[in-house]
Amino acid sequence: MALAFESPLYRAPPVRPAFGQKSRDWRARASDFDLVVDLGQRIGSRDWLRGFATCAALCYTAWSLGPSFDALPGVSPAAYPEAQFEESRALAIAPIAYGGDTGRRMAPTDAVEPLAESPERPIIDLRATLGRGDGFARVLERAGVASGEAARVATMIGEIMPVGDVRPGTVMDLTLGRRPNRTVARPLEKLTFRARFDLRVELARIDGALTLTRIPIAVDETPLRIQGRVGASLYRSARAAGVPARAVEAYIRALNTQVSVPSGINSDDRFDIIIEHRRAATGETEMGPLLYAGLNRSSRRDLQLMQWSSDGRSQWFEASGVGRQSGGMQQPVPGRVISSYGLRMHPILGYARMHRGLDFRAAHGTPILAVADAVVARVGRAGGYGNQIRLAHANGLATSYSHMSRFAVRPGARVRAGQVIGYVGSTGLSTGPHLHFETYRNGATINPRSVRFVGRAQLSGGELASFRSRLRGLLSTPLGAARTQQAGTSASPSTARTAP
Numbered sequence: 001m002a003l004a005f006e007s008p009l010y011r012a013p014p015v016r017p018a019f020g021q022k023s024r025d026w027r028a029r030a031s032d033f034d035l036v037v038d039l040g041q042r043i044g045s046r047d048w049l050r051g052f053a054t055c056a057a058l059c060y061t062a063w064s065l066g067p068s069f070d071a072l073p074g075v076s077p078a079a080y081p082e083a084q085f086e087e088s089r090a091l092a093i094a095p096i097a098y099g100g101d102t103g104r105r106m107a108p109t110d111a112v113e114p115l116a117e118s119p120e121r122p123i124i125d126l127r128a129t130l131g132r133g134d135g136f137a138r139v140l141e142r143a144g145v146a147s148g149e150a151a152r153v154a155t156m157i158g159e160i161m162p163v164g165d166v167r168p169g170t171v172m173d174l175t176l177g178r179r180p181n182r183t184v185a186r187p188l189e190k191l192t193f194r195a196r197f198d199l200r201v202e203l204a205r206i207d208g209a210l211t212l213t214r215i216p217i218a219v220d221e222t223p224l225r226i227q228g229r230v231g232a233s234l235y236r237s238a239r240a241a242g243v244p245a246r247a248v249e250a251y252i253r254a255l256n257t258q259v260s261v262p263s264g265i266n267s268d269d270r271f272d273i274i275i276e277h278r279r280a281a282t283g284e285t286e287m288g289p290l291l292y293a294g295l296n297r298s299s300r301r302d303l304q305l306m307q308w309s310s311d312g313r314s315q316w317f318e319a320s321g322v323g324r325q326s327g328g329m330q331q332p333v334p335g336r337v338i339s340s341y342g343l344r345m346h347p348i349l350g351y352a353r354m355h356r357g358l359d360f361r362a363a364h365g366t367p368i369l370a371v372a373d374a375v376v377a378r379v380g381r382a383g384g385y386g387n388q389i390r391l392a393h394a395n396g397l398a399t400s401y402s403h404m405s406r407f408a409v410r411p412g413a414r415v416r417a418g419q420v421i422g423y424v425g426s427t428g429l430s431t432g433p434h435l436h437f438e439t440y441r442n443g444a445t446i447n448p449r450s451v452r453f454v455g456r457a458q459l460s461g462g463e464l465a466s467f468r469s470r471l472r473g474l475l476s477t478p479l480g481a482a483r484t485q486q487a488g489t490s491a492s493p494s495t496a497r498t499a500p
Contacts (some may be wrong), residue, residue: 037050123178125174126144126176127173130167130170134168136153137154140174143172145174160195160201161195161199165195170194174190175190188205190205197278199214199215201213220278220279223275223276224287225477225478226241228241228271238251238273244275254305255295255303257316258316259303271296272294274477291307292471304475310463321460331371332368332369332371333367333369336361337358338361340355357437358436359434360435364424365423368422369417369418369421370399370416370417370418372399373416375392376389376413378411379410381427385403385428386428387403387422387425388400388401388402389422391415398439399438399439400440401421403426403430403436404425404435405422405423405426405427407422408421409421
């Protein structure tokens with residue numbers, strides 16, 4: 001066997017690949033080279049570093065070639081002087097209803113050459129509208145009436161009715177006459193507008209003096225009565241019958257004082273609604289508030305409700321004169337109960353003692369409310385109770401509110417449920433601000449949690465007779481009479497006064 005070995009003194013030359021083989025190796029290495037490197041993998045490797053450097057170079061290139069965000073050079077126009085601002089504002093688009101100064105014109109510049117003489121219209125007919133929050137005299141001034149004459153007209157109107165009662169949106173027809181020269185305002189020759197629903201006012205210049213004429217407008221005030229079937233929806237049925245949306249909402253609130261809506265109403269029930277309605281001789285109509293709320297029920301007693309003011313409070317009463325029943329003693333302060341009625345260890349005296357009320361947690365100065373309608377029986381200091389108010393309710397019931405800081409009522413005053421009578425404090429035997437609330441029946445303390453104040457308004461005597469008379473008058477209203485009733489003709493005009 002022959003042995004072949006390599007001498008350390010001699011090494012064979014490396015074998016160089018042929019030209020075709022070198023080209024194939026370059027293509028293989030190029031195909032393995034990844035231009036898009038996932039920087040989320042193999043962090044720290046040679047490929048990752050190469051990808052990170054490429055990304056940084058691209059970001060720097062984009063940033064260096066991007067535009068600057070500095071402000072563009074320019075010149076800001078100077079602010080208008082006050083006079084120029086007022087003139088430019090007059091040319092802006094503004095609703096007349098919001099007091100827009102339309103009708104004013106920009107003063108002429110030096111480039112305008114005045115004519116030696118130009119014809120001028122002898123009279124000008126204009127129409128102005130009173131905007132919300134606008135002034136009566138200001139409307140006339142915008143139309144071209146001199147300020148002094150506009151003030152005189154406003155004074156004349158104020159002698160027959162408050163100028164502030166003229167409703168926004170009222171349209172005024174003006175006629176301006178001939179003026180002696182162009183440097184003065186045109187005189188007011190005629191002014192006509194609807195001052196009220198039942199009154200039209202006309203001012204005319206007669207023999208050089210303005211004369212005001214009142215033109216009353218006959219108004220028929222027959223109420224509008226609408227009836228219909230409740231069906232699937234009381235609201236939609238009433239609206240389909242022609243009842244205004246606000247009247248339907250008031251009708252539902254009135255029914256809620258006696259029945260639950262909609263659970264207490266059947267689809268076969270019929271609604272009966274009477275609304276205040278006014279119709280002028282000129283054809284305009286005006287809807288008022290809800291006067292009567294009736295419900296003819298198929299399976300239960302019918303409801304007949306009319307709004308009536310009693311003891312300074314307006315509410316809905318049944319045909320029998322019985323109002324809404326209100327019950328439930330409301331909480332005097334919004335805090336929670338921290339000590340209940342019963343035997344407890346007194347926090348200051350240090351021994352067991354009967355706690356005859358409820359302690360409510362409340363901050364100093366929290367308003368204290370009356371739990372029900374009452375008369376103030378006592379206001380003042382009450383030993384360990386500190387500042388105390390005692391209220392006398394109906395049926396021998398009474399309540400007291402102790403440790404108060406301030407009083408808000410006086411003895412003998414009538415208070416309503418929810419009215420502020422004082423404020424929380426820490427007077428008397430008290431460890432901190434809170435309200436001590438007690439309830440009495442015939443002078444003896446009882447657990448406040450066992451009391452429920454129930455009140456129901458009841459009309460009687462002459463008030464009940466007036467209520468029933470008014471109700472009978474409403475129920476005699478024919479169905480839809482207001483829509484067919486024709487108002488009378490307007491009365492003859494009457495002159496109020498004359499001004500120079």
